[in-house]
Amino acid sequence: MTDQIARSEKQLGAILRRIRKQANLTQSDLGDQTHLRQGTVSRLEAGEPAIQLRTLMAALSALNLELVVRPRSKGSAADIEDLF
Amino acid sequence: MTDQIARSEKQLGAILRRIRKQANLTQSDLGDQTHLRQGTVSRLEAGEPAIQLRTLMAALSALNLELVVRPRSKGSAADIEDLF
DNA sequence: AAGATTTATACGCAATCGCGTCTATATTTA
DNA sequence: TAAATATAGACGCGATTGCGTATAAATCTT
Numbered sequence: 001m002t003d004q005i006a007r008s009e010k011q012l013g014a015i016l017r018r019i020r021k022q023a024n025l026t027q028s029d030l031g032d033q034t035h036l037r038q039g040t041v042s043r044l045e046a047g048e049p050a051i052q053l054r055t056l057m058a059a060l061s062a063l064n065l066e067l068v069v070r071p072r073s074k075g076s077a078a079d080i081e082d083l084f
Numbered sequence: 085m086t087d088q089i090a091r092s093e094k095q096l097g098a099i100l101r102r103i104r105k106q107a108n109l110t111q112s113d114l115g116d117q118t119h120l121r122q123g124t125v126s127r128l129e130a131g132e133p134a135i136q137l138r139t140l141m142a143a144l145s146a147l148n149l150e151l152v153v154r155p156r157s158k159g160s161a162a163d164i165e166d167l168f
Numbered sequence: 169a170a171g172a173t174t175t176a177t178a179c180g181c182a183a184t185c186g187c188g189t190c191t192a193t194a195t196t197t198a
Numbered sequence: 199t200a201a202a203t204a205t206a207g208a209c210g211c212g213a214t215t216g217c218g219t220a221t222a223a224a225t226c227t228t
Contacts, residue, residue, distance in 0.1 A: 003152050004154065009138065019153070053132075053133055053136070065153050068088060068090075
């Protein structure tokens with residue numbers, strides 16, 4: 001399984017959505033676990049830039065994920081997604 | 085160099101501060117590059133939960149960093165920092 | 169295709185964002 | 199320790215959050 005690299009809100013949201021679906025959870029399921037509205041989860045996954053950190057961390061926690069901060073690896077796949 | 089793992093806003097802020105200092109930048113320097121106030125950078129690094137994703141991503145970008153999302157590694161060093 | 173489920177959007181609300189600016193504390197350096 | 203630099207925190211402001219609640223629109227299932 002390839003790394004889930006995010007350099008933008010959109011990429012981050014896409015990653016979360018992918019993982020949530022792999023876990024067979026609906027946005028509402030996730031919302032129940034995190035006390036976030038389903039609509040809020042939707043906006044997080046859509047990559048809205050003004051979503052708050054607390055919202056992101058709550059989602060990560062519920063999905064049992066962690067964040068790693070590291071120097072940008074040159075020419076990673078993430079660049080391509082960014083082009084559109 | 086050990087991984088920079090964040091499971092909370094506080095850890096994330098601490099990581100950013102560490103890296104910024106290693107790069108010999110002040111909060112104002114970073115603010116200039118990102119169009120963020122020095123005070124905003126301060127709050128980001130302090131781990132305020134309501135900071136927006138756009139603010140985080142701007143800082144990451146200016147520091148040439150990227151995020152990796154991955155399953156929580158059990159018993160990592162990050163747990164200890166969480167105990168405060 | 170119809171029905172059920174899931175996701176995207178909307179409303180008013182209180183709270184809080186980041187901005188612009190300024191000042192009080194640290195913290196570092198001479 | 200004095201002076202310089204850096205960080206934390208405040209002010210009012212306009213904008214937008216996530217909440218609570220609904221409903222449209224899109225996506226599965228059967």
